[in-house]
Amino acid sequence: MSTRNTIRLLFLALAVGAALVASIAFGAADLPLGDVVEALRGGGEETTRTIVVDLRLPRGVLALLVGGALALAGAVYQALLRNPLAEPFLLGVSGGAAIGAVTAVVLGWNLIASWSLPLAAFVGALFAIALVLYIASRAGRSLDTRVLLLTGVVIGTFFNAAILLMLSFAPAETFRSAVFWMMGSLAAADWPAVLVLAGYLVPAMIALLLMARPLNLLAMGEETALYLGTRVERVKLAAYVIASLLVAAAVAVSGVIGFVGLVIPHAIRLAWGSDHQLLLPASVLAGGGFLLLADAVARTAAAPTELPVGVITALIGVPLFVVLLVRRAV
Amino acid sequence: MSETPVFETQELLYTYPSAARPALAGVSLRVDRGALYAVIGPNGSGKSTLLKLLLGALMAESGSVGYSGRPLGDWSRRSLAQEIGVVPQGEEVAFPVTVREMVEMGRYPHLGLLGRPGATDRDAIDEAMTRCDVLEFADRPISSLSGGERQRALIARALAQQPGALVLDEPTVSLDIRHEMEIFELLAHLTSVDGKTVVLVTHHLNLAARYAGRLLLLDEGAPVAEGTPSEVLTRETVERVYRWPVVVGVHGGPGRDAGTPQIVPLASQDQRSST
Numbered sequence: 108m109s110t111r112n113t114i115r116l117l118f119l120a121l122a123v124g125a126a127l128v129a130s131i132a133f134g135a136a137d138l139p140l141g142d143v144v145e146a147l148r149g150g151g152e153e154t155t156r157t158i159v160v161d162l163r164l165p166r167g168v169l170a171l172l173v174g175g176a177l178a179l180a181g182a183v184y185q186a187l188l189r190n191p192l193a194e195p196f197l198l199g200v201s202g203g204a205a206i207g208a209v210t211a212v213v214l215g216w217n218l219i220a221s222w223s224l225p226l227a228a229f230v231g232a233l234f235a236i237a238l239v240l241y242i243a244s245r246a247g248r249s250l251d252t253r254v255l256l257l258t259g260v261v262i263g264t265f266f267n268a269a270i271l272l273m274l275s276f277a278p279a280e281t282f283r284s285a286v287f288w289m290m291g292s293l294a295a296a297d298w299p300a301v302l303v304l305a306g307y308l309v310p311a312m313i314a315l316l317l318m319a320r321p322l323n324l325l326a327m328g329e330e331t332a333l334y335l336g337t338r339v340e341r342v343k344l345a346a347y348v349i350a351s352l353l354v355a356a357a358v359a360v361s362g363v364i365g366f367v368g369l370v371i372p373h374a375i376r377l378a379w380g381s382d383h384q385l386l387l388p389a390s391v392l393a394g395g396g397f398l399l400l401a402d403a404v405a406r407t408a409a410a411p412t413e414l415p416v417g418v419i420t421a422l423i424g425v426p427l428f429v430v431l432l433v434r435r436a437v
Numbered sequence: 438m439s440e441t442p443v444f445e446t447q448e449l450l451y452t453y454p455s456a457a458r459p460a461l462a463g464v465s466l467r468v469d470r471g472a473l474y475a476v477i478g479p480n481g482s483g484k485s486t487l488l489k490l491l492l493g494a495l496m497a498e499s500g501s502v503g504y505s506g507r508p509l510g511d512w513s514r515r516s517l518a519q520e521i522g523v524v525p526q527g528e529e530v531a532f533p534v535t536v537r538e539m540v541e542m543g544r545y546p547h548l549g550l551l552g553r554p555g556a557t558d559r560d561a562i563d564e565a566m567t568r569c570d571v572l573e574f575a576d577r578p579i580s581s582l583s584g585g586e587r588q589r590a591l592i593a594r595a596l597a598q599q600p601g602a603l604v605l606d607e608p609t610v611s612l613d614i615r616h617e618m619e620i621f622e623l624l625a626h627l628t629s630v631d632g633k634t635v636v637l638v639t640h641h642l643n644l645a646a647r648y649a650g651r652l653l654l655l656d657e658g659a660p661v662a663e664g665t666p667s668e669v670l671t672r673e674t675v676e677r678v679y680r681w682p683v684v685v686g687v688h689g690g691p692g693r694d695a696g697t698p699q700i701v702p703l704a705s706q707d708q709r710s711s712t
Contacts, residue, residue: 189531320545326531327542333494334525335598336518336546381532 112385119389123171123396130170130403131163135410166296169304169360170402171395173293174367176308176357178394180350181368182375182386183315186322187346188252195354195368198259198347202266203235204228204358209270209285213277224288225295225359232355236348238262250343291364291417293402304360311353312391318346319383326381366420367394370428377431397424441506443602443634444468449490449500460486461658464500468651470601473628473635475645477669478655479679484638485526487655488606491636492523505601518546522595524588526606533578536571536590537562543597565596568623585616592620596627603627605637609644617641621648646670647694654678670698 132143138155145151146159177195184193195201211217211227239262243255274282321342324332333339357364371394375386398416401423405416445467452459461483468474476484489495490502493509502509504520512520522543530539543565544558566572569589579587588608595603603624609617625648627633639645645652646666654662654669656678662669672685682703688695 186531191532317550320542320548320550323534323538323542324545327534327539328525328528328530330494330525331523331528333514334492334518334521334523335542336515338514376532380538381534382538 112379112382115379115385116388116392119392119396123392123399126396126399127167127171130167130399131159133403133407134158134163135406161298165298165301166293166402167399169293169296169301170399172301172304172308173357173361173364173395174371174398175391175395176312176353177364177368177398178371178390179312179315179387180353180357181394182372182383182390183318183322183346183350184368185372186326186383187343187350188256189326189328190256191373192369193256194365195350196358196363196365197263198255198351199235199239199263199266200232200351200354201358201363202263202270203238204232204355205270205289205363206266207231207234207359208288208362209273212281212285212288213273221295222300225300229355229359232351232358235262235266236351236355240347249340250347252343255347287415288362290415291362291420292405292413293361293398293416294413295360300360304356307356308353311349314349315346315353316387316391318342319387322346322383322387323381326383362417364398364417364420366417366424367398370424371397374428374431440470442467442503443470443472443505444474444491444636445503445506446491447501449487449502450498451486451490451495452498453486459498459658461490461655464653464655464658464660466653466660466663468634468636470634471628471632472651473624473649474637474651474653475649476636476638476653476655477640477642477645478661481657482655483658484655485606486658488604488636488638492521492604493517515546515549518598520601522598522600522603524591524595524603524605524608526610528591530579533580535576535578536582536593537566537575539579539590540566540571540575540593540597543594546598561599562597565593568596569593570619584611585613588612588616588620592623600633602634602636605635607638607640609639609641617644624648642670642675643688643699646697646699647688666697670700675700 128140128143128147132138132140136158138158142151142155143159146156147164180195181193184195184197185191205228207227207230208224210231211224216223216227239255239259242262243250243258246254246258274285277285321332321337324335324337325339325342329339332342372386372390375389375393379385379389398420401419402416404423405414405419408414447465449461449464450459451461464487476487478484486495490497493502504512504517540562541554544554544561547558548554566575569592571586571590571593574582574586579590582590592605592608609620612620621644624635624637628635649666651664652666652669653660654674661678662674670685672683675683675685684701684703686699686701688697688699
């Protein structure tokens, strides 16, 4: 890592840290920044400390984890599929998760135990990954990324049709809660959930960050990657499976939060170039920071009503991205 | 007395999936250290397929490929990449990458996943970029380069690998005279001065005749002739393989390549007068 890139990452990490503290200050009860810092250090009033440490901090950490995982998975998919339009939900993982979640909602499991919904969503996502991989590998001896892309898209479409079919027989209230789940929310954050998720996401993220150089080569083409020492089939399989497992967990806890995984990697590319050694860690930080801010807006803009965070990410992100794109093109 | 060859193949046979006939059959070759070896032949004669088999990108149905005295399968991809630099044809980058970033990738085989680039790596990158004359546009994206600049950048990446052998698939396609000559001069220098081994596929019979020590002429996947330029590029052989009338002259010099055969394809008027 060059000195310049190290400085860029440090700058980004500081900005994300500042955003975390600031996002904790915003909410149904606005807190002065001084009190937030005091509470984080273990002092201050009891109620403030409860709001900060038990409610808003885990939610902020969850936003960082989910946003970072989605942006990282998006960057990896884009390199793997050599397609700038690739995003975490392109290959049917979200469809599988939604099948699981909607099944749980329709059957009322989520009323029995709150963890059954994310678990069902996770199982659905794993099923989708396995199905796509199975079909794609049956279509040829090696993992052809074009076949993978097509398989993922059609499986996702099929799942979506199946969900609509299930929901068309469901009562209105079930329909509404399923749709809200699909629009994404970080409201389920508590420390046990965040810690379980972190224990799963962080190692997977590290595994993907270690693949920066092979992904640089894959972006140049599979033949070039081979000639520069990459075991192409192994790298493609590992990148696909690990990135998909990241998305599976993210979508299971927070629903389908669009846009982060598509646009954050492109924003980093426009600003700092396409070297995955910088792009991947920068996507984790920027994706996490972006979702943190979007969630702060979702919590506060129409308080006490919470807006779906997936709506906010697109509403804020699209104009920002257009500005970046236009400025770069001039 | 015979030294271990750099590349050696025995009776290679390869058929693409769902193809009716083999793309390559019965090709045996031997490339010695420090040689400049050119593979020539009409379009679709199996030249690129042969390179892919030499590099292990395709696996032969039968026959064998060896590098430096060991079967290709005994080499890990990474150790092969430390030994052989490749300039493939028609590489398309998916995302904007600068020339310097691309040349740096030539060091990956030496660095592995996490190795930090050191002084050796920086020197290799600088030297490769200097030799290929790409320093002035080092920070431009590959997509903004002209054909000649792009080709030089690809060769610079291969040289940054500090390989013992270079394999190039039509490295001078779409280049003007000067850039084409510069690349052939560079390859000649790499073999004669640095002792590297070069295998290239080219359509430029006359440049192949002037620069390569040995030629392999392929037609419809089969070897037609192998040997020095004067042995391979006879009027009878070239006319038969390319199905076009030619005259074969001799390069009159000046220069060290005086005496090599030079092919002139005849225009239709000349054909009438010659028959």
